[in-house]
Amino acid sequence: xxxxxxxxxxxxxxxxxxxxxxxxxxxxxxxxxxxxxxxxxxxxxxxxxxxxxxxxxxxxxxxxxxxxxxxxxxxxxxxxxxxxxxxxxxxxxxxxxxxxxxxxxxxxxxxxxxxxxxxxxxxxxxxxxxxxxxxxxxxxxxxxxxxxxxxxxxxxxxxxxxxxxxxxxxxxxxxxxxxxxxxxxxxxxxxxxxxxxxxxxxxxxxxxxxxxxxxxxxxxxxxxxxxxxxxxxxxxxxxxxxx
Amino acid sequence: xxxxxxxxxxxxxxxxxxxxxxxxxxxxxxxxxxxxxxxxxxxxxxxxxxxxxxxxxxxxxxxxxxxxxxxxxxxxxxxxxxxxxxxxxxxxxxxxxxxxxxxxxxxxxxxxxxxxxxxxxxxxxxxxxxxxxxxxxxxxxxxxxxxxxxxxxxxxxxxxxxxxxxxxxxxxxxxxxxxxxxxxxxxxxxxxxxxxxxxxxxxxxxxxxxxxxxxxxxxxxxxxxxxxxxxxxxxxxxxxxxxxxxxxxxxxxxxxxxxxxxxxxxxxxxxxxxxxxxxxxxxxxxxxxxxxxxxxxxxxxxxxxxxxxxxxxxxxxxxxxxxxxxxxxxxxxxxxxxxxxxxxxxxxxxxxxxxxxxxxxxxxxxxxxxxxxxxxxxxxxxxxxxxxxxxxxxxxxxxxxxxxxxxxxxxxxxxxxxxxxxxxxxxxxxxxxxxxxxxxxxxxxxxxxxxxxxxxxxxxxxxxxxxxxxxxxxxxxxxxxxxxxxxxxxxxxxxxxxxxxxxxxxxxxxxxxxxxxxxxxxxxxxxxxxxxxxxxxxxxxxxxxxxxxxxxxxxxxxxxxxxxxxxxxxxxxxxxxxxxxxxxxxxxxxxxxxxxxxxxxxxxxxxxxxxxxxxxxxxxxxxxxxxxxxxxxxxxxxxxxxxxxxx
Numbered sequence: 095x096x097x098x099x100x101x102x103x104x105x106x107x108x109x110x111x112x113x114x115x116x117x118x119x120x121x122x123x124x125x126x127x128x129x130x131x132x133x134x135x136x137x138x139x140x141x142x143x144x145x146x147x148x149x150x151x152x153x154x155x156x157x158x159x160x161x162x163x164x165x166x167x168x169x170x171x172x173x174x175x176x177x178x179x180x181x182x183x184x185x186x187x188x189x190x191x192x193x194x195x196x197x198x199x200x201x202x203x204x205x206x207x208x209x210x211x212x213x214x215x216x217x218x219x220x221x222x223x224x225x226x227x228x229x230x231x232x233x234x235x236x237x238x239x240x241x242x243x244x245x246x247x248x249x250x251x252x253x254x255x256x257x258x259x260x261x262x263x264x265x266x267x268x269x270x271x272x273x274x275x276x277x278x279x280x281x282x283x284x285x286x287x288x289x290x291x292x293x294x295x296x297x298x299x300x301x302x303x304x305x306x307x308x309x310x311x312x313x314x315x316x317x318x319x320x321x322x323x324x325x326x327x328x329x330x331x332x333x334x335x336x337x
Numbered sequence: 338x339x340x341x342x343x344x345x346x347x348x349x350x351x352x353x354x355x356x357x358x359x360x361x362x363x364x365x366x367x368x369x370x371x372x373x374x375x376x377x378x379x380x381x382x383x384x385x386x387x388x389x390x391x392x393x394x395x396x397x398x399x400x401x402x403x404x405x406x407x408x409x410x411x412x413x414x415x416x417x418x419x420x421x422x423x424x425x426x427x428x429x430x431x432x433x434x435x436x437x438x439x440x441x442x443x444x445x446x447x448x449x450x451x452x453x454x455x456x457x458x459x460x461x462x463x464x465x466x467x468x469x470x471x472x473x474x475x476x477x478x479x480x481x482x483x484x485x486x487x488x489x490x491x492x493x494x495x496x497x498x499x500x501x502x503x504x505x506x507x508x509x510x511x512x513x514x515x516x517x518x519x520x521x522x523x524x525x526x527x528x529x530x531x532x533x534x535x536x537x538x539x540x541x542x543x544x545x546x547x548x549x550x551x552x553x554x555x556x557x558x559x560x561x562x563x564x565x566x567x568x569x570x571x572x573x574x575x576x577x578x579x580x581x582x583x584x585x586x587x588x589x590x591x592x593x594x595x596x597x598x599x600x601x602x603x604x605x606x607x608x609x610x611x612x613x614x615x616x617x618x619x620x621x622x623x624x625x626x627x628x629x630x631x632x633x634x635x636x637x638x639x640x641x642x643x644x645x646x647x648x649x650x651x652x653x654x655x656x657x658x659x660x661x662x663x664x665x666x667x668x669x670x671x672x673x674x675x676x677x678x679x680x681x682x683x684x685x686x687x688x689x690x691x692x693x694x695x696x697x698x699x700x701x702x703x704x705x706x707x708x709x710x711x712x713x714x715x716x717x718x719x720x721x722x723x724x725x726x727x728x729x730x731x732x733x734x735x736x737x738x739x740x741x742x743x744x745x746x747x748x749x750x751x752x753x754x755x756x757x758x759x760x761x762x763x764x765x766x767x768x769x770x771x772x773x774x775x776x777x778x779x780x781x782x783x784x785x786x787x788x789x790x791x792x793x794x795x796x797x798x799x800x801x802x803x804x805x806x807x808x809x810x811x812x813x814x815x816x817x818x819x820x821x822x823x824x825x826x827x828x829x830x831x832x833x834x835x836x837x838x839x840x841x842x843x844x845x846x847x848x849x850x851x852x853x854x855x856x857x858x859x860x861x862x863x864x865x866x867x868x869x870x871x872x873x874x875x876x877x878x879x880x881x882x883x884x885x886x887x888x889x890x891x892x893x894x895x896x897x898x899x900x901x902x903x904x905x906x907x908x909x910x911x912x913x914x915x916x917x918x919x920x921x922x923x924x925x926x927x928x929x930x931x932x933x934x935x936x937x938x939x940x941x942x943x944x945x946x947x948x949x950x951x952x953x954x955x956x957x958x959x960x961x962x963x964x965x966x967x968x969x970x971x972x973x974x975x976x977x978x979x980x981x982x983x984x
Binding site: 111112113122123126127130134137138141142144145148149152153154158159160161162163164165166167168171172175176179180183184186187190191193194197243247248249251253255256258259260261262263264265266267272273274275288290291292293294295296297298299300301 | 730
């Protein structure tokens with residue numbers, strides 16, 4: 095059983111289950127998942143070994159009409175399989191709580207970012223750049239983003255798989271003040287990613303995506319300057335531009 | 338014809354439907370004309386001239402069918418039709434198509450009706466998989482696709498899994514506790530007849546302007562409050578399915594509490610009875626929440642109330658809280674009766690008492706209590722009050738403990754057993770243990786907030802719920818159908834075809850739902866008609882497997898239909914089981930028992946020399962000798978020792 099757990103865990107840990115990781119928050123989440131893989135393999139191995147052994151050993155021979163041994167229970171065993179799983183899941187809960195605090199911890203310095211979703215379009219606003227608005231998200235690498243969310247019509251959901259972070263955008267109504275519409279994320283890999291809407295929002299839900307570019311601070315500053323200039327030009331009065 | 342219109346029955350039901358619909362339609366037209374409103378209001382969320390008839394038509398049908406005849410006469414002070422039991426039992430196939438108060442007839446009505454919707458829901462799923470076999474849009478456009486997955490889920494949940502369990506229990510449970518029928522036979526019949534109405538309302542939404550409801554089975558506001566007309570049909574269908582569910586649950590509770598045969602203490606009830614009692618406790622308290630919340634959405638849509646419409650100050654997240662306050666317990670409503678079935682099947686086909694019977698029963702009650710405290714784990718990324726996440730995570734993970742107890746107890750039951758692996762019911766039970774453990778493990782992962790943040794609303798969720806609802810619930814349903822098929826029909830089914838069905842289903846199930854975990858974790862969201870090309874290969878595998886899964890069900894249908902008609906005759910107790918339903922003929926006599934049996938011991942006393950569960954009427958004299966005490970039987974401990982000790 096132990097051998098099976100070790101072999102199973104080693105094999106399963108070879109896979110890159112969640113795909114590429116590209117944010118500070120990804121690594122503790124991925125580690126938590128790896129720990130869960132090991133624990134799950136252990137539990138699954140126990141069940142399967144017991145199961146396989148029982149099926150192999152106790153299968154009825156043709157024509158055998160006898161009964162099994164009348165075992166009604168075993169208090170010690172029953173206490174064991176109540177208490178041990180309780181300890182395991184409470185460990186899991188404690189560990190998850192620590193990871194949760196970790197990935198939601200705020201850094202000293204953050205870049206504010208406002209994201210607005212509507213059917214079926216994403217808009218990104220940069221408060222530090224005089225409220226510049228674009229349809230492509232550019233962010234600097236290794237800087238924590240303090241994201242504020244807003245939905246204009248129905249529910250949408252922000253997800254960049256490589257960042258591991260997801261949050262619904264809720265149209266503010268009576269409960270508007272109570273809605274938790276902020277999160278932090280720290281991209282740490284340069285590259286181009288996809289922002290995927292993950293809350294069913296109507297006909298265009300499937301294609302409601304946006305491009306996310308993570309780049310160095312210098313490139314980002316240059317891009318902001320370009321965008322600001324383009325939008326300040328007389329012809330560029332439309333709020334949404336960008337490449 | 339005129340005579341048929343006077344007698345309660347389907348003909349008068351059809352007339353009732355027409356009259357009811359016409360009344361509703363006329364009422365709307367008249368009221369709007371009097372108020373000076375535009376008579377046919379055809380905004381997407383409007384159509385009162387279709388919505389009101391969709392309520393009054395079905396009610397008219399129920400009246401015409403005869404569902405209220407007895408109560409109307411009683412209420413009007415007229416002489417009620419004497420209880421000649423003409424509404425009881427089935428002598429020909431026609432008796433299944435009328436308002437019948439026999440729990441055995443109702444059980445079969447439930448099972449056949451729900452399997453019809455299972456097939457329709459399955460075909461819809463295969464249509465979706467055909468679309469998803471390749472990236473891009475080939476067969477249906479995204480709008481239709483949204484309608485397909487919404488109706489697929491609504492049919493499977495509200496008119497297949499939940500009611501099929503009610504059907505199986507309807508047939509088996511009164512027999513099991515030694516009762517002649519359910520406590521309220523007329524209410525029981527009414528509960529059944531509301532069910533096809535619910536299913537047909539869901540399906541009718543395909544025909545109305547704007548197409549089928551397409552906001553998912555979850556119907557999150559405010560997408561649902563502004564969706565086209567089909568959404569209103571979903572709101573109404575849930576009312577009929579919900580009312581059916583609640584009435585049945587009350588019926589089960591009263592039946593179980595008041596109608597057990599003498600000697601059947603709580604600790605001598607078969608675990609299927611425990612399971613249905615637990616389920617009913619959930620249904621009675623939780624189902625009114627979904628009924629309420631769907632009414633609120635309907636009112637938002639057609640009466641311009643303002644519960645959830647954000648644009649007018651409604652509270653969007655409230656919808657999710659109320660919805661999940663029902664819909665999380667609903668997961669257990671769809672699983673606990675299956676747990677009961679598995680306990681019956683495993684003990685019988687492994688020839689062993691259930692290991693740790695009392696803890697098994699207590700685990701059910703533990704799940705009932707805990708399942709009311711976990712709903713917000715569906716909302717970890719919803720933007721709800723952030724503090725709520727950690728306590729809900731802890732309760733969610735804790736619910737794995739009673740579930741684990743059940744798995745371990747079933748496994749322990751297999752030890753030192755005589756395992757009949759050729760029995761299809763047993764194969765589905767064993768298959769259930771494997772697939773349900775996988776579903777349970779992915780459930781624990783989903784319960785952890787940081788992991789959930791990543792995989793929420795992805796194919797990982799789709800994989801998890803299908804492992805739990807298909808590998809879990811549906812496998813237990815098949816186990817139950819095969820196990821009690823001889824009892825219900827008086828015929829044996831073909832075990833060889835049964836095994837073919839099992840292995841094909843298992844293979845198709847694994848091929849369909851295992852890869853969904855992987856594409857989900859790597860970034861494929863759920864509820865999309867198209868996806869990034871990188872997921873193409875696995876989606877093709879999933880689609881092919883899902884077709885295998887669909888074809889496997891043809892084997893099942895063939896086996897059931899042919900065996901029902903031409904199968905070899907079944908004896909009263911082909912599995913040599915101990916519980917009471919097997920001690921009567923197959924199918925049982927019209928009132929179940931000539932004389933109510935007397936329960937003298939636990940339900941699973943396999944291998945205990947001389948132990949009995951029940952003494953049937955007529956054999957009283959034969960078994961007057963004292964019961965052998967089995968207290969402290971081998972390995973004795975927390976189990977159901979004490980068989981016979983209380984007689």
